[in-house]
Amino acid sequence: MRFVLILIFVALFSSLWGQSVSISLFNDQSLRSIVVSQMLGKYSLIADSSKLLELTNDDAIYISMYGEKLAVRNSRGPIGFFNSVKFVSRDSVGMFRLAAVNPKGDVRQYNNNLSLSVAFYRILAINEVEVDKYLSGVVEAETGPNASLELYKAQAVLARTFLYGNIHKHNTEGFDLCDGEHCQAYKGCPMRNAIIYSATRATFGVVVLGPDSSYITSSFHANCGGETESAGVAWLNPKSYLVSVKDPFCQNSPMAQWSKTIPTEQWVTYLQNHGFKVSLKTPVIQFDFSQINRRQYYRIGKDSIPTKQIRSDFKLRSTFFSVIGGQKEILIKGKGYGHGVGMCQEGAIQMAKIGYKYDEILNYYFKGILLARVPK
Ligand SMILES: [Zn+2]
Ligand SMILES: [Zn+2]
Numbered sequence: 001m002r003f004v005l006i007l008i009f010v011a012l013f014s015s016l017w018g019q020s021v022s023i024s025l026f027n028d029q030s031l032r033s034i035v036v037s038q039m040l041g042k043y044s045l046i047a048d049s050s051k052l053l054e055l056t057n058d059d060a061i062y063i064s065m066y067g068e069k070l071a072v073r074n075s076r077g078p079i080g081f082f083n084s085v086k087f088v089s090r091d092s093v094g095m096f097r098l099a100a101v102n103p104k105g106d107v108r109q110y111n112n113n114l115s116l117s118v119a120f121y122r123i124l125a126i127n128e129v130e131v132d133k134y135l136s137g138v139v140e141a142e143t144g145p146n147a148s149l150e151l152y153k154a155q156a157v158l159a160r161t162f163l164y165g166n167i168h169k170h171n172t173e174g175f176d177l178c179d180g181e182h183c184q185a186y187k188g189c190p191m192r193n194a195i196i197y198s199a200t201r202a203t204f205g206v207v208v209l210g211p212d213s214s215y216i217t218s219s220f221h222a223n224c225g226g227e228t229e230s231a232g233v234a235w236l237n238p239k240s241y242l243v244s245v246k247d248p249f250c251q252n253s254p255m256a257q258w259s260k261t262i263p264t265e266q267w268v269t270y271l272q273n274h275g276f277k278v279s280l281k282t283p284v285i286q287f288d289f290s291q292i293n294r295r296q297y298y299r300i301g302k303d304s305i306p307t308k309q310i311r312s313d314f315k316l317r318s319t320f321f322s323v324i325g326g327q328k329e330i331l332i333k334g335k336g337y338g339h340g341v342g343m344c345q346e347g348a349i350q351m352a353k354i355g356y357k358y359d360e361i362l363n364y365y366f367k368g369i370l371l372a373r374v375p376k
Helices: 131-142 149-165 193-202 231-235 264-273 307-314 345-353 358-365
Strands: 005-007 020-024 033-040 043-047 050-055 060-066 069-074 077-082 084-089 095-102 107-111 113-119 122-130 206-209 257-263 297-300 303-306 321-324 329-335 370-373
Touching: 020 131, 033 122, 043 077, 060 122, 069 084, 069 113, 107 122, 122 131, 131 149, 131 193, 149 193, 149 206, 149 345, 149 358, 257 264, 264 329, 297 307, 303 307, 307 321, 345 358
Parallel strands: 005 370
Antiparallel strands: 020 122, 033 060, 033 095, 043 050, 043 084, 060 069, 069 077, 084 113, 095 107, 113 122, 206 370, 257 329, 297 303, 321 329
């Protein structure tokens, strides 16, 4: 497959290396109390614009919400109450540890700077982090552990595309993106450092553009079940590059198949509630439904219900399922995991394993796209 890489140099020697983004950490939780400690590099602790101290090795700083203020102390005792507290890295290798104490949560490691304030009745913790370090964290959080370099490259390009396409998403809240699924998952520095950083660096600045030269909706999912879904069907929001493609690569992967049983009585009641003219006397064979290719509706005669709705109501892994009627229970045999739109991760993992390059992988799952390198 041909790969067109357009290098756009708007400003000569422009570089993304020094560019930072601001990410709200633990954004889905209402942090009230945290502990921050220095791990690598030199850090200054700055409170309300004045420097309080230089952090030494593993010097833990305890920060709690106190009304509109932040109460700060270290192991030697209280330091004071402040509106804002910053941990400023004095060099590019700076790395700190952040532990959520109340509510109790993960202990994570991050690069570069941390700014703290009280907003929306919680501690607003913002990581100002170099773009490629942020992207590396996203790639690890969003990708399974068994991936190879070319898959990590494809994920890095999708993460970068999302970043630039959504950079204003949280503008009114004072940061660029959140670290939850609302934007893209980010749990700090990747543990599989070497391979992920090299994937991010190797695709430095590369993003995916659609036919109108805007950033694409860079969606992906765990496993498509053999055929991806179009955005028009899944989200009622058609995109020329998010169309259904056959995927022979994911079919022997861990999430390729699943099944679930539902008591026939419950199934009949469910269908009746959705206007189906069925009863417990309906021959069970009439409940049979087959998806060789993806279908939008489960139908019996003239009655129908979107497969999307069945997926949601019964918490199924995908909309790509067949139904086999039975006297006591009906069997739902499904394929894939996720919404099915865009890149199939398990298919992409397999493509990478057998030698496809990241641009070939992206061009396989997204149609009519252009890979471009963004300048600053
Ligand atoms: Zn968000
Ligand atoms: Zn697939």
